[in-house]
Amino acid sequence: MADPSSYRPRPGDIPDSPGVYRFRDEHRRVIYVGKAKSLRQRLANYFQDLAGLHPRTRSMVTTAASVEWTVVSTEVEALQLEYSWIKEYDPRFNVKYRDDKSYPYLAVTMNEQYPRVQVMRGHKKKGVRYFGPYAHAWAIRDTVDLLLRVFPVRTCSTGVFKNARRTGRPCLLGYIGKCSAPCVGRISDEDHLELAEEFCDFMTGRTGTYLRRLEKQMAQAAEELEYERAARLRDDIEALKKAMEKNAVVLADATDADLIAVAEDELEAAVQIFHVRGGRVRGQRGWVTDKVEEITTGALVEHALQQLYGEETGDAVPKEVLVPALPDPVEPVQEWLTVRRGSNVSLRIPQRGDKKALMETVQRNALQALALHKTKRASDLTTRSRALEEIADALDLDSAPLRIECYDISHLQGDDVVASMVVFEDGLQRKSEYRRFQIKGFRGQDDVRSMHEVITRRFRRYLAEKEKTGEWADGEPGLTNGHTNGATGDGSATSDGSANGDTNGLISSLTEDDGRPKRFAYPPQLVVVDGGQPQVAAAQRALDELGIDDIAVCGLAKRLEEVWLPGEDDPVILPRTSEGLYLLQRVRDEAHRFAITYQRSKRAKRIRSSPLDDVPGLGETRKQALIKHFGSVKKLRAATIDQICEVPGIGRKTAETIALALARTAPAAPAVNTATGEIMEDGAPETTAGTPGEPVPTGAPDERRGQER
Known part of the structure; x- marks a missing residue:
């Protein structure tokens, strides 16, 4: 170093x-x-x-x-x-983008004396016109087969072409009219070249010119009573229209544009590109990359533009490029694209209309591509084995952690504190063994204390069951056929994701009817917590207090993807391309997802049970306005009618209705002073852990970071 x-x-x-x-x-x-x-x-x-x-x-x-x-x-x-x-x-x-597969292109070899239409993969060659890429080679062949009626360009290989020239006999396509047969001189070099150029013009989206020309020729042939020629032109028009129908119109006004979307996490990024020509999607491609450097979305877009247009010139660079984020600074990149095209190129973020809707479609494709890449990577047995070995080496474990449990805490500004436990065995999810916990002993944003409680509750019950049933609980996971249908404590999730059981922190019976242990009774070889040094220390302290010394603990800090070990001042930095780091990240993200889902469901139930739901004629918009103005139902209940009327959209009659409704649902029946409009509360103040009706922030979890986790 x-x-x-x-x-x-x-x-x-x-x-x-x-x-x-x-x-x-x-x-x-x-x-x-x-x-x-x-x-x-x-x-x-x-x-x-x-x-x-x-x-x-x-x-x-x-x-x-x-x-x-x-x-x-x-x-x-x-x-x-x-x-x-x-x-x-x-x-x-x-950052190096790698294709998630080798895409085929429709290529026209304009650099040859007799241009040829064919399917090409790999690096682009100079002098060859490319169209696409397409998802499948058969889609190209279907399109070419339809267009050869109108543009009978050569499609044969060099060997077939030379053999036909030597014998003076064209191939089958020459006999059925789908090749102009330049090999035997049926068409001159110049005319065949012009035919290939017309084919390229049609593929670039200039379809209207040829359709109008063929329709005019068909009408002229009919007037001249040349019905066979008119019928042939009619069939040519139908063939062109059928080829055009394969690409639906997505943008009006014959727009030429490329749309680029990026889906990313801390470790990887997926890029999807839609090529729109003449308002139709003419091609699609995608890349996946490891984020080997600290990089923003705008920088990812800049690298994608370099790879996409670095070797392109002219019309291959469209007039408009739509992106999810602009490079910083954007002016040099836009000027570079303009130089590549030879005319002005617009690089911008779509804000509204059809282009924004299409961009959302491209974004969904990018998200799906990233998820598919992760699924393929996680399903590979060799990769999973290597990941577990890397984790064992990095954490100095005696053996690979075949069972990993990960814990995460979630709350909304200290309310509805919950925790999740997810289980991975042999590097794969075991959703039937997921559990979720309610933290009811206290309120507040104390993730450390919450983590200590959850670990204590989970492993205290494990020790109780171990003492009750003997040493089978120390066995390795996967040795029995047990499953976990049935009630679990802590409001935990069953195999179908529903919640059942009590909320006293006890896990129900861990044995099947025939006495065999349930798999949830097995201890993990590794406990992972979502967090850094404080959370790791809390988890280790809980295990120490229970006398458990054979379970490893680590934490994964989200900001820098650092692995923390108990009692260590410095984190363990796994290599950026480590499969072990990738597996730990998947485990941590799954625990975070499961905790957030549970926390939201609890919050939704609390909001639905708000006393404001019983106020007739009060919709969601005005409910939220009331909560936003007063902060809670308790403060709203203490407000006067005049104060309620200060909320936009609330008139005096509605305010009186709200006051009476809240009075009926108060802990002690209040009285309304009709002279002053004050609500008289004689009862005790609310003492519930969490005030019903608090506002719910909107947006994705990452946008609420700091409020909800």
């Missing part, structure tokens, strides 16, 4: 101008390429205190042994040079 200070250049030696820099390792291999508007300011960020750097950046600068740079005149030149060097050196620490 190199010390960055050993190769740090003096600040005065670094130019304060745009450029591209390269970090090299001790063997002179380029491990990272980056660009900057100011090389001096950008490189200074890498040579800070290592503790202040992101773990991925820290890994890069300690792997490197030298840094060098090249000055350019503009940011556009820096962008182009960065792309060229990434393609040349393939640096290990740069």
Whole structure:
């Protein structure tokens, strides 16, 4: 591991101008390429205190042994040079998109004397026109088969073409009219080239010209009583229309655009691209990448644009590119795209209308692609085995943790505190053994105390069952055929996800009718908690208090994906591409999802039972307005009628109705002073743990971070 200070250049030696820099390792291999508007300011960020750097950046600068740079005149030149060097050196620490599969293209070899229409994969060749990519090769062949009636371009291989020229006899397509047979001279080189160009024009979306021309020729043939020719033209028109129907119209006004969507998590990102030409989706492709560096969504979009258009020119770069986030800064990227196309290119985020709706479709495809990638990765037996071995090595365990339990705490500003327990065996989910807990001993945003309580409750019952039934509970998971249908404590989830059982923290009987143990009775080899040092310490303290010393504990901190161990001042940093880190992240995210789901269901029940539900004529909008204005039902109940009338949309008659309804549902029957309008409460104040009717924030869980977790 190199010390960055050993190769740090003096600040005065670094130019304060745009450029591209390269970090090299001790063997002179380029491990990272980056660009900057100011090389001096950008490189200074890498040579800070290592503790202040992101773990991925820290890994890069300690792997490197030298840094060098090249000055350019503009940011556009820096962008182009960065792309060229990434393609040349393939640096290990740069984001590299990899195709989730090899996509086929419809290609027209315009660089040949007799252009050929064919299916092509792999790298693009100079002088070849490409259309697509398509999801399946058979979709290309179906389209080509329809278009050959109107554009009978050569489709045969070089060997077949030479053999036909040698014998003077065309292939079958030449006899049935789906090839103009340039091999035997039925059409000249120039005419065949023009035919191929018309085929390309049609594929780029200029369909109206050819349809109108064929319709005019058909009408003219009918007037001249050439009915056979008119019928043939009619069939050609139908063939073209059928080929066009394969791509539904998604954008009006014959729009040419590419739509790019990104789905990402802390470890990986999936990119999906829809190619729209002439208002129709002409192709789709997707990439998946490991996020080997700290990177924003805008930076991911910039890298995708580089890979997508780095070797394209002219019409291959559309007039409009729609993205979920703009690169920072956006001007050099937009100028670079304009140079590639030769005319202005609009790079923007769609805000409304059909383009925004289509972007949402592309985003759903990106999310599905990322989920499918994760599913394939998780279902591979070899990968799972390697992940478990990596976890065992990193945590210094005696053996691979075949059973992992993960715990997470969720609450809304200290109310409705719940916890989840998810189980992974052999690297796979065991949803029938998930459990969920209600934390009723206290209120507040004390995740540490909550974690201690949950771990104590779960393993106290395990020890009780172990003492009751003997040593079978120490067996390895998977040795019995037991399952976990039946009631569980803590309001926990059964195999169908419903809640049952009591809320006293006790887990119901852990044995089947025939005396065999249920699988939930087995202890895990590893307990994972969602959090850092405090949560890990609380979990370890709970196990120590119970006298359990054969279960490992670790925590996964979400911000930097650090693995914390009890009593350690520094975290364990797993390699960025580690399958073990990927498995721990899946376990942690599943526990978070399960806890959030339970917490929301409890909150929804509490909101539905609000006294405001009994007020006639009071809709959800005005309920929320009342709660937002007063903060809680308790404060609303204490308000005067005049104060209730201050809420927008609430008149005096409605305010009186609300006051009377709340008076009927008060702990002690209050009286309303008709002279002053005050609500007189003689009863005791509310003492329930959590006030009904509190406002519910909207948005995704990540948008509420800090309020709900």
